Amino acid sequence: MALELGLKEWKMASTVGLGQKPRIRTLPARGLAALWRELATAKQRFGLSPEAAVFSCYEAGRDGFWLDRVLRERGVQNVVVDSSSIEVNRRKRRAKTDRLDAQKLVTMLLRYHWGEAKLWSVLRIPSLEEEDQRHLHRELLAVKGERTRHINRIKGLLISVGIALPTVDTSFPEDLERLRLWWASRAGTAPPLPAALRERCRREYERLALAERQIRDLEEARLAQIGSSSSPAMETVRQLMKLRGIGPAISWLLTMECLAWRKFANRRELASMAGLTPTPYSSSQGEREQGISKAGNRRLRTMLVELAWGWLVFQPESALSRWYAERFGSGSQRQRKIGIVALARKLWVALWRYVETGEVPEGAAVGDWEEKVPRRLRTAA
Numbered sequence: 218m219a220l221e222l223g224l225k226e227w228k229m230a231s232t233v234g235l236g237q238k239p240r241i242r243t244l245p246a247r248g249l250a251a252l253w254r255e256l257a258t259a260k261q262r263f264g265l266s267p268e269a270a271v272f273s274c275y276e277a278g279r280d281g282f283w284l285d286r287v288l289r290e291r292g293v294q295n296v297v298v299d300s301s302s303i304e305v306n307r308r309k310r311r312a313k314t315d316r317l318d319a320q321k322l323v324t325m326l327l328r329y330h331w332g333e334a335k336l337w338s339v340l341r342i343p344s345l346e347e348e349d350q351r352h353l354h355r356e357l358l359a360v361k362g363e364r365t366r367h368i369n370r371i372k373g374l375l376i377s378v379g380i381a382l383p384t385v386d387t388s389f390p391e392d393l394e395r396l397r398l399w400w401a402s403r404a405g406t407a408p409p410l411p412a413a414l415r416e417r418c419r420r421e422y423e424r425l426a427l428a429e430r431q432i433r434d435l436e437e438a439r440l441a442q443i444g445s446s447s448s449p450a451m452e453t454v455r456q457l458m459k460l461r462g463i464g465p466a467i468s469w470l471l472t473m474e475c476l477a478w479r480k481f482a483n484r485r486e487l488a489s490m491a492g493l494t495p496t497p498y499s500s501s502q503g504e505r506e507q508g509i510s511k512a513g514n515r516r517l518r519t520m521l522v523e524l525a526w527g528w529l530v531f532q533p534e535s536a537l538s539r540w541y542a543e544r545f546g547s548g549s550q551r552q553r554k555i556g557i558v559a560l561a562r563k564l565w566v567a568l569w570r571y572v573e574t575g576e577v578p579e580g581a582a583v584g585d586w587e588e589k590v591p592r593r594l595r596t597a598a
Contacts (some may be wrong), residue, residue: 218256218293219322220275221315222246222284230319231259235327239320249287274326276300282342296329298322301512302338347478350450353442354470357435358516360428367425371418378414389422439469443586444594450477453572458586460571460578462531465589467524474517476572484566491518493562509558518561525561536579537563 219239221228225246230239240259244251260269273288273295288295303325305311329336343351368385375382379400382392393415397407409415443454443465453476457468481487488494492513498505511518529538537560545556567578577583587595 218259218271218273219319219326220273220284221319221322222275222278222280223315224279227252228315228319229255230323231256231263232323232327233263233265235324237263239323241316241319253291270294272326272330274298274322274329276303276322277340282348285342286345296326297340297342299338299340304337341479343478350473350477353435353439354466354473355516357432357439360431360435364425364428364432367421367428371421371425374414374418374421378410385422385425390419393418393422436465439465440590441594443469444590445596453477455586456572457568458589459583460532461582461584462527463524467520470516470520471568474514476569481569484569487566487569488562489513491521491562491565493518493521493558493565521561521565522557525557525564528560528564532578532581535581537567539580 218229218231221230223246227244227246227248229242229244229252231242232239240262242255242259244255256271257267260267271293273293275284275295275297277297277299282297285295285297303321325336371385371389372382375396378398380396380398393410396410398410399407401408410418443451443458450472453472454465454468457463457471458465475490479490481490485494489510490513492509492511492515494510494512496507496510498507528535529541532538540563541556541560544559545553548556564578570576571578
């Protein structure tokens, strides 16, 4: 059985083998009662017993993993697949409908269970608690993005009347009243900002102030958990924070997005998860490198590149920093940027080994994580 999940309706494709044409049915979205009824009907139509095993799949997307948990509770052996790993026709224009997608999914599901293990990428499903741990830092990243947009919008509104404001800080409401249209001065007197523009800037600043308060609250909550919680995930966060140059933000994101619940067999799987893998293109006599895949977790990849730049500053005596300096230190700006991605991959592997085995990256300086958390929030044993 394969499910194509839409916002208003679902397509269910079921079959018993490649020689059997898939049976397509339309269900109301999130209509579990209709799903169970249709599943029972399908078993009858295919001549199966009510206890027959059911294998199902659907693409990862907006609906998340709640359906996987429901299906597994009912005994259905479900997999959630990465939509970008599903093979498609390479024509520029191709037919695509939910019905065709459901048929394709159920056909690939048969091939997957018959031995084509690398046919597509199957997701590792986090528990409800593990999934819930990811909300704090993701909300924090979202609110910081909103803060940047509010600041840029205020500056953009003012530049449209010829005023370049260097910063937007707590004194902005008072500064707003003092701003003048310098280019429209008459007899040495410049008029104030137009009333509608001034009121819009004030309301924009109020939204900015709200974002600032939420950022402070979220950062305080994160530090409080780091300083007090005794969960395994917090132990991993504190372990990473012992390394110089790694603070609460980086250690929290690396842990909650990956290290707290994902398992990897080797460093290739680890780098692939972050999208830090090469993508060679070799066909006939033509060969070229297309850069890193960027197919993994974008939050993780962005943070690892940022961490790599900081690693050069805070861990200059480490083996990784020396490797970068010897290989790319004297190169052009473009070469240094390419090198920092390579350093990010190596550093990611080193941090994974550090968490899994306790092996400190060669030459890295280690300190006390408590120095990075306010004393009033330190209650962890």
